[in-house]
Amino acid sequence: MKAQDIFLAGVGGQGILLAGEILCIVFMEAGLDVKKSEVHGMAQRGGSVTSHVRCGRKVFSPLIPEGQADVLIGFEALEALRWVNFLKKDGVLLVNRQKINPTTVTSGRMEYPPRIYDVLKKRHPKTRIVDGLKLARKAGDVRTVNSVLVGAISGEVDLPEEMWKRAISQRIPEKFVDVNLHAFELGRGR
Amino acid sequence: MESTTTKLMSGNEAIAWGAYDYGVKVAAAYPGTPSTEILENIARFDDVYAEWAPNEKVALEVAIGACLGGVRTLASMKHVGLNVAADPFFTASYIGVNGGLVIISADDPGMHSSQNEQDNRHYALAAKVPMLEPADSQEAYEFIGLALKISEQYDTPVLLRVTTRVSHSKGLVERTAKRIEHLREPGFVKNPPKYVMVPNFARQRHDYVEQRMVRLHELSETTPINRIEWGRREVGIVTSGVAYQYAREARPLASFLKLGLTHPLPENLIRDFAEGVKKVFVVEELDPYLEDQIKALGIPVLGKERFPICGELSPEIVKQGLSGKKRKKPGSPPNVPPRPPALCPGCPHSASFYTMKKLKLNVMGDIGCYTLSVAPPLETMDSTLCMGASIGMAHGLDKALGPNPESRSVAVLGDSTFLHSGISSLMNIAYNRGTSTTVILDNRTTAMTGFQEHAATGRTLQGVETPEVDFEALGKALGIDSVRTVDPYEMKDLEKALKEEVEAPHSSLIIARRDCLLLKRGERKTPKTVDPDKCVGCNLCLLTGCPALSQTPDGKAQIDSVVCNGCPICQQICKLDAISDLA
Numbered sequence: 143m144k145a146q147d148i149f150l151a152g153v154g155g156q157g158i159l160l161a162g163e164i165l166c167i168v169f170m171e172a173g174l175d176v177k178k179s180e181v182h183g184m185a186q187r188g189g190s191v192t193s194h195v196r197c198g199r200k201v202f203s204p205l206i207p208e209g210q211a212d213v214l215i216g217f218e219a220l221e222a223l224r225w226v227n228f229l230k231k232d233g234v235l236l237v238n239r240q241k242i243n244p245t246t247v248t249s250g251r252m253e254y255p256p257r258i259y260d261v262l263k264k265r266h267p268k269t270r271i272v273d274g275l276k277l278a279r280k281a282g283d284v285r286t287v288n289s290v291l292v293g294a295i296s297g298e299v300d301l302p303e304e305m306w307k308r309a310i311s312q313r314i315p316e317k318f319v320d321v322n323l324h325a326f327e328l329g330r331g332r
Numbered sequence: 333m334e335s336t337t338t339k340l341m342s343g344n345e346a347i348a349w350g351a352y353d354y355g356v357k358v359a360a361a362y363p364g365t366p367s368t369e370i371l372e373n374i375a376r377f378d379d380v381y382a383e384w385a386p387n388e389k390v391a392l393e394v395a396i397g398a399c400l401g402g403v404r405t406l407a408s409m410k411h412v413g414l415n416v417a418a419d420p421f422f423t424a425s426y427i428g429v430n431g432g433l434v435i436i437s438a439d440d441p442g443m444h445s446s447q448n449e450q451d452n453r454h455y456a457l458a459a460k461v462p463m464l465e466p467a468d469s470q471e472a473y474e475f476i477g478l479a480l481k482i483s484e485q486y487d488t489p490v491l492l493r494v495t496t497r498v499s500h501s502k503g504l505v506e507r508t509a510k511r512i513e514h515l516r517e518p519g520f521v522k523n524p525p526k527y528v529m530v531p532n533f534a535r536q537r538h539d540y541v542e543q544r545m546v547r548l549h550e551l552s553e554t555t556p557i558n559r560i561e562w563g564r565r566e567v568g569i570v571t572s573g574v575a576y577q578y579a580r581e582a583r584p585l586a587s588f589l590k591l592g593l594t595h596p597l598p599e600n601l602i603r604d605f606a607e608g609v610k611k612v613f614v615v616e617e618l619d620p621y622l623e624d625q626i627k628a629l630g631i632p633v634l635g636k637e638r639f640p641i642c643g644e645l646s647p648e649i650v651k652q653g654l655s656g657k658k659r660k661k662p663g664s665p666p667n668v669p670p671r672p673p674a675l676c677p678g679c680p681h682s683a684s685f686y687t688m689k690k691l692k693l694n695v696m697g698d699i700g701c702y703t704l705s706v707a708p709p710l711e712t713m714d715s716t717l718c719m720g721a722s723i724g725m726a727h728g729l730d731k732a733l734g735p736n737p738e739s740r741s742v743a744v745l746g747d748s749t750f751l752h753s754g755i756s757s758l759m760n761i762a763y764n765r766g767t768s769t770t771v772i773l774d775n776r777t778t779a780m781t782g783f784q785e786h787a788a789t790g791r792t793l794q795g796v797e798t799p800e801v802d803f804e805a806l807g808k809a810l811g812i813d814s815v816r817t818v819d820p821y822e823m824k825d826l827e828k829a830l831k832e833e834v835e836a837p838h839s840s841l842i843i844a845r846r847d848c849l850l851l852k853r854g855e856r857k858t859p860k861t862v863d864p865d866k867c868v869g870c871n872l873c874l875l876t877g878c879p880a881l882s883q884t885p886d887g888k889a890q891i892d893s894v895v896c897n898g899c900p901i902c903q904q905i906c907k908l909d910a911i912s913d914l915a
Contacts, residue, residue, distance in 0.1 A: 153671065166340050166502060176340060177468075179501040181366075181444045184746060187704065187780075188879055189673035203581040204574070224668045244671035248882035249709050252669040295794040308885035327702075 143172055143300055145198030149207045151225040152217025153242050154191045157288030160313070161217075169197035172301055174247075179204035188245070190221055210233040211264035212326050215291055218242050218283035219258045219272075226262065227283040234298050235266040238291055269297050270294070277328040293329025303330065337521075341505045343498040345431035346469040347408070347436060348373030349505065350476030356380055356406050359399035360391035362752060363444035363781040364410030366499040367438035371408060371783075375793045379511075384784055384793045387719070387752040388413035392420045392435060396489075399433040400527065404480050404516040408436035411452045412718060413839035416753065418455070422471045425459045426537040426621065427527050428487035431516055432480030435461075438499050441617045442644035445780075447699065449642070456491045456595035460541050463491040463595040464574040465705050466556070469503040473545025476555065478511060484515070486544055486551075491595075492521035493616060495642065497574040549596045560605050568609030570602065570622060570633070575645055579615045582651035597625055606631045606834070609717045613638070613654060617645050636860075637745070647648050675704050676895030677880040680846040681773050681818040685712040686905065688742065688828050693834060696726040698754075701780045702773055710877045713744070720753030722746065726768045727761050734886060735767070740834040743770045748786045751801065757809070761839045762811030765791035769833045770812075772803060773820075775848035783851060803843050813838035820844040825903045849897055857898025858913045862889045866910035873902040873911065 148165060152158045162178050170326045174197040181191075182236070193240055194206045208267050214229040215236040216222020222237045229235055237259065246252045248305045255261070261269055263269045274287040289310065296306045334724040340571060351359060359382045361371040372532065374384040385391035388409040389771035391629050395407035409417060414437045437455070440446040449769040455534050464479050468473040479898065525533045532830060563586050569579045572591040576716055582589065589605040591597070606626075614623040614635040624637035638653035639645065652658065652687035653806060675682050687707040688695055689712045697713035698721060706713040715725060733739060738773035745754055750772050760767050778784040785791045788801040807815040814833060818825045826844060833840035859880075891902075893914055903911040 145740060154673070163340075170340055170504065175504060177341075177501060177503045179497060181496065181500060187466040187669075187673035187701065201503075202577040203504070203647045204497055204577065205646050207581070207651070220671070222670060224671075243676045243879075243882060245707070245879055246669045246671055246672070248879060249877070250883050251708065252732065255668060 143174065145250055146196070146213070146299060148191060148195040148295065149206055149214045149225060149228045150193040150195065151214065151221040152191055152218070152222060154188050156191070156217045158191050158193050161288045161292050162195050163167040163196045163293065164309045164313055168196075168301060168305050171305055171309065172197075176196060177201040177203045177204040190224060192225060196232070197275060213295060217291060217294055219287070220244070220254065221259050222262060223255065226265065231266075233266065235262055235269040236291070236298075237262060237269065237271050238287065238293050240241070240275055241288075241319050252307045268319050272329065274329075277324055281320045281321055281325035281328055289322040289325035289331035293326040293331075296326070297330050301304065338504055338506045340502050341469045341473070342502045343466070343472040343494055344369035344371050344500070346473040346505045347476055347492075347494075349507060349785040350473040351406050352377050353381060353473075353507060353509040353511050354477040354480050355404045355515060356401035356480070358395065359383075359406045359408070360385045360394040361408040362386065362388050362391055362413060363778050364413050364438070365437065365781055366496040367408045367410045367413070367844055368781045368784070369499070369638065370436060370438075371793065374406075381482065384786060386787055388417040390811070391665045391742040392424070395435070396420060396424050396427075396432060396746075399421040399429045399431045399528070400531070401431065401520050403431040404515065404564065405438065406434045408438070410446065411437055411450055412446065412448065412453055413437075414455055416719065417563055419840060421455070421558045422459045423529055424489045425461050426529055426534055427435075427543055428540075429483050430521075432483035432491045434476060434479045434483060434492050435489055436494065439493060439495045439618070441495055444496055449842065451489075451621060452493055453594060453621045454619070456493070460596070461489050461491050461669070462486065462551075462593065463493055463795045465493050465594050465685055466498055466592070466865075467573050467576045467590070469501070469505045471592065472498060473505050473813060474508065482551070484607065486548060488544055492713065493573070493594075495574055499768070502572075506901050510612070530906055538650040538877060549599070552593050552596050552598040553600050555593050558598045558601055559590055561588040561590060562600070562608070563587045563611050566611065568605055568612045569615055569654075570612060571615040572622065573617065573648070573730050575615045575617050578645055578647045578650040578835040579654070581647045582654055593624070595621065597622070600628055602626055602631065604708045606633075607679065613676070615639060615645070615650055615653070630688075645902055664768075666733070672707055673704060674707065674877060675701065676849055676897070677895050678683065678849045678899030679877050680775060680844070680849070681705065682876045682878060683823050683826065683901045684744070684771065684773055684844050686901070687830060688712050689822060689875070691692055691827070691830055691834070694729065694741040696722045696741055698722040698743075700746040700749050700773075702746060707877070709756065709875050719749055719755060723754050723757035723761065725767070726770070727764070727766045728755065729899060730766060730768045735837065741768065742830070742834060743768060745770075745772060746779070747772055747774040747776065747788055750803075751787050757807070758807065758812065758841065759810045767837050767838050769842065771842045773828070774803065774843050775846040776845075776849050777851055779848045779850065783848070790805055807841040811839075812841045812862060814840040815843075815844040816840075817845055820846050821900055822899070830883050849899070855857065858901060859893040859896035859898050859904060860891050860911050862891055862910065864888055866908050869906060870907070872907070873905050876901055878902060
């Protein structure tokens with residue numbers, strides 16, 4: 143498998159760090175060098191959260207250079223827009239159909255940008271909207287949105303489905319494994 | 333913890349495993365981003381004693397004491413924590429060690445979660461202790477072993493300096509050692525000339541420190557962690573830490589002098605490298621620490637004229653600096669509204685700050701979640717300097733302005749911050765007959781860094797039950813005239829207490845006590861809702877900054893029932909009874 147740079151963006155509390163962790167386990171199992179970078183602390187109190195996941199024969203920088211990500215996944219629409227610069231021109235953009243207002247919008251000081259999905263599609267032809275919440279509900283638990291999105295990413299990476307499922311089973315508490323595997327399958331299916 | 337050989341680890345986890353495998357017996361810290369997870373991970377090992385100290389100074393003193401007992405020890409802290417611990421740090425350099433002693437400073441270039449971006453490499457220079465800078469998780473693991481060895485061989489504390497992108501990046505780590513036990517026989521041997529720093533003994537020890545620096549210079553020339561990676565000879569890059577990774581990414585074919593031991597620097601190795609390449613760049617984050625020392629050797633280099641001093645580096649910034657050309661941006665994103673971190677829905681601090689704003693108080697603030705109250709719409713915090721500064725500053729402001737009904741001040745800080753460095757300044761108010769009011773926002777945890785225990789939570793880092801500090805009794809014991817406790821959810825009581833105490837001509841302490849909402853995530857209350865027939869759109873409730881509250885298109889308030897935690901704050905603020913439990 144070739145080197146991959148995957149950029150995850152969303153809002154604190156959406157399970158971005160866990161999703162990044164699962165990606166790393168899969169790439170590690172595939173025999174690749176892996177690095178992942180993210181920021182903890184103050185930024186996590188409902189702020190914008192990102193995770194850079196990189197794999198290849200040998201990875202140096204833990205940060206993806208701007209404009210180089212092969213896949214960018216926005217767990218939230220506005221966050222996809224905020225970080226879209228990191229995606230390369232012909233990269234794949236996955237966007238979860240979910241809108242979470244930042245406090246700058248709820249306080250009435252700014253406006254949530256209209257038509258985000260259209261703007262993104264125009265910019266990156268390989269844009270796909272994922273109905274994360276709907277599929278998670280269908281899987282049986284709204285808290286499995288991040289597994290739905292991991293499923294969506296897995297469709298863009300040339301590795302067997304089994305490896306992804308093993309990583310999920312390894313990383314998620316036993317009693318939630320089945321529902322998360324189901325969510326993963328729904329996210330992966332096109 | 334299981335112990336497989338190759339694992340994905342953050343730099344902080346790798347440091348913890350390194351500490352374990354290389355025989356650390358005692359570890360102490362005060363939580364602070366990006367260093368917190370080091371001690372949290374060490375605490376999981378049954379055969380290591382790990383503790384949260386009330387502050388970094390105490391943590392380092394604990395580690396120094398333990399190392400005099402002959403065991404390997406570690407103290408970790410964020411960069412500004414070393415300012416607090418600077419006093420023991422400088423003289424620990426003189427007394428040296430018995431068992432190995434490593435001090436970890438986790439710097440935060442870019443200030444992801446800090447009040448400044450000081451470059452702590454200067455501390456190694458100033459205190460004359462050797463410094464190691466790992467560039468990834470594998471090195472973080474190995475350098476702990478090396479640091480402990482250097483510490484014991486050269487009779488010195490060792491500074492291990494990491495940055496956010498080393499601490500919080502994950503990479504593969506192969507463990508090279510099984511836990512080492514009993515390197516030295518534990519025990520304390522009396523040795524006043526080495527351990528008692530009265531002037532006469534300290535003068536001898538200063539001589540020793542200078543001799544030690546000479547020997548460490550020799551080590552720096554020969555250690556394999558200071559190495560040349562020859563590539564093309566047009567460009568040579570001198571670098572350390574995570575900057576090495578960015579530079580390797582930007583110029584994979586260049587020649588590199590990769591420095592792992594960055595104090596003292598290997599002068600001959602640097603000269604050899606510079607002579608072997610046409611042009612030398614120094615790529616380093618923050619200050620020109622390497623650059624200034626290399627220039628002092630008379631070697632011309634390109635450094636901060638190409639790379640910024642402010643903020644963290646990135647692969648693209650390094651690439652741009654090396655090429656000297658302005659890089660074409662791949663199309664900037666359209667203007668998007670920022671998503672700053674905010675106080676959680678239902679945070680008891682929101683009630684406290686709403687009330688302080690209503691009373692138009694000058695709020696001398698501090699470091700913690702509550703610092704977020706500086707953001708609109710609360711905009712209540714008027715100063716934030718360093719841990720514990722609020723109380724001293726409020727006292728100073730009050731002494732400067734005298735009793736001034738137009739301008740009343742309060743000091744506001746959290747429970748953990750108060751225990752960190754607020755107690756002595758509260759004592760100062762009582763002692764010097766101050767009339768200031770101090771408010772402890774007591775949410776029973778160290779919230780911002782991820783809910784660490786402290787001396788008032790009744791539990792230690794390793795889960796042992798322990799007595800809780802009694803803030804009320806402490807305030808009285810220090811000589812504070814009026815001490816009272818309120819529940820910030822009872823907003824009338826809170827307002828009354830604040831109003832009375834700031835107006836009273838005596839010193840006072842208000843403890844606004846309510847558990848952090850995130851401590852009891854499971855117990856979600858019924859969310860609130862707004863009755864649109866009663867709401868007139870006065871927007872008072874929106875001034876809390878609660879993320880669950882927003883305006884409808886016709887200007888009335890609305891509550892997002894998914895986000896709302898069911899607290900009574902907005903309900904009490906509403907003068908028209910428009911807010912109630914969702915049916």
